[in-house]
Amino acid sequence: xxxxxxIIWNCSNLESLADVMMQTISLETLRxxxxxxxxxxxxxxxxxxxxxxxxxxxxxxxxSFPEGGLPTSSLKKVxxxxxxxxxxxxxxxxxxxxxxxxxxxxxxxxxSFPEGGLPINLISLEIExxxxxxxxxxxxxxxxxxxxxxxxxxxxxxxxxxxxxxxPTTMTSLHIGRLPNLESLSNWLCxxxxxxxxxxxxxxxxxxxxxEGFPATLSFLEISGCPLLEQHCEKNWxxxxxxxxxxx
Numbered sequence: 001x002x003x004x005x006x007i008i009w010n011c012s013n014l015e016s017l018a019d020v021m022m023q024t025i026s027l028e029t030l031r032x033x034x035x036x037x038x039x040x041x042x043x044x045x046x047x048x049x050x051x052x053x054x055x056x057x058x059x060x061x062x063x064s065f066p067e068g069g070l071p072t073s074s075l076k077k078v079x080x081x082x083x084x085x086x087x088x089x090x091x092x093x094x095x096x097x098x099x100x101x102x103x104x105x106x107x108x109x110x111x112s113f114p115e116g117g118l119p120i121n122l123i124s125l126e127i128e129x130x131x132x133x134x135x136x137x138x139x140x141x142x143x144x145x146x147x148x149x150x151x152x153x154x155x156x157x158x159x160x161x162x163x164x165x166x167x168p169t170t171m172t173s174l175h176i177g178r179l180p181n182l183e184s185l186s187n188w189l190c191x192x193x194x195x196x197x198x199x200x201x202x203x204x205x206x207x208x209x210x211x212e213g214f215p216a217t218l219s220f221l222e223i224s225g226c227p228l229l230e231q232h233c234e235k236n237w238x239x240x241x242x243x244x245x246x247x248x
Contacts, residue, residue: 002026003024003027004026004027004028005027005031006029006031007029007031007032007033008032009031009032009033009035010033010034011035012034012035012036012037013037014035015037015038015039015040016038016039016040017032017038017042018042025049026050027048027050027051028050028052028053028074029051029052029053030048030051030053030055031053031054031055031057032055032056032057032059033055033056033058033059034058035059036058036059036060036061037061038059038061038062039062039063041056041062041066042066043066043068044066044068045066045069045070045071046066046068046071049071049073049074050073050074051070051071051074051075052074052075052076052077053075053076053078053079054070054075054078054079055080055081056079056083057079057080057082057083058082058083059082059086060082060083060084061085062085062086063086063087064086064087064088065088065089065090067091069090069091069092069093069095070090070093070096072095072096072097072098073098074098075096075098075099076098076101077099077100077101077102077103078101078102078103079101080103080104080105081103081104081105081107082105082106082107083106083107084107085109086109086110087110088110088111088114089104089110089113089114090114091114092114092116093114093116093117093119094114094117094118094119094120095116095119096119097119097120097121098121099119099121099122100121100123101123101126102124102126103124103126103128104127104130105127105128105129105130106129108129108130110130110132110133112133113133113139113140117140117143118140118144120144120145120146121146122144123146123148123149124150125141125144125149125151126150126151126152126175127151127155128151128152128154128155129153129154129155129178130154130155131154131155133156136152136159136162136166141166142166142168143168144168145170146170147167147170147171148170148171148173148194149171149172149173149174149175150167150174150175151174151175151176151177152175152176152179153176153177153178153201154178156179157179157181159179159182160184161183161184161186162182162184162185162186162189166188167192169193169194170194171192171194171195172195172196172197173195173196173197173198174189174195174198174199175199175201176198176200176201176203177199177200177202177203178201178203179203179206180205181205182203183206183207184207184208184210185206185209186210187210187211188210188212189210189212189214189215190213190214191215192215193215194215194217196217196218196220197219197220198214198218198221198222199221199222199223201223201224201225202224202225203225203226203229204225204227205228206226206228207229209229209232209236209240213239214240219243219244219245220246220247221243221246221247222246222247222248223246223247223248224247224248230248233248
């Protein structure tokens with residue numbers, strides 16, 4: 001039988017994965033977690049032509065990806081969590097044309113996305129508590145014309161307003177949370193002509209909704225942990241009463 005799933009978890013003394021482990025080209029799922037002393041990934045990781053899902057969780061010793069980057073042909077989902085010393089994402093990520101989902105969480109040392117940008121076919125992007133990653137306006141999200149879901153929680157502590165033209169009009173779901181200095185949402189949100197779901201959580205300084213309102217497609221609005229915004233909505237209920245489902 002050919003090996004299709006490899007899970008390596010709670011191996012605290014593991015420092016490296018031998019390249020020979022990656023000779024199984026039929027591998028479709030690779031999950032590595034809680035390997036606190038893992039310092040490097042196999043150099044031939046990019047040769048796993050059938051790899052569909054890659055997860056790296058709780059590997060604080062990992063500083064970088066191998067020079068060859070990730071396999072380009074089949075990879076659909078990448079999840080990188082609690083890798084506090086990882087300084088950069090894999091090179092040539094723009095070549096990962098099959099990648100649909102990217103989740104980054106608690107990677108405090110990542111400063112920026114790769115020079116070539118993110119894969120153009122990305123459908124879902126979730127960034128959580130990556131406090132040192134560069135300014136939102138430099139991410140080039142407007143170029144991701146397949147993007148449907150964008151979530152940003154934590155990090156970006158200096159962000160006071162959402163930049164204009166930040167997101168592509170293909171967006172259907174937008175989640176915003178734990179942005180302590182966010183005071184306003186972009187009026188350009190009304191141009192997200194496919195937006196169906198908006199969640200805003202724990203943005204304590206957020207004062208009001210966009211003056212231009214929301215697109216007619218919005219069917220679900222959730223606001224929680226935003227006391228000033230909740231007060232505003234209560235006083236100006238007609239601004240949002242056309243939205244079919246509101247949770248506050």
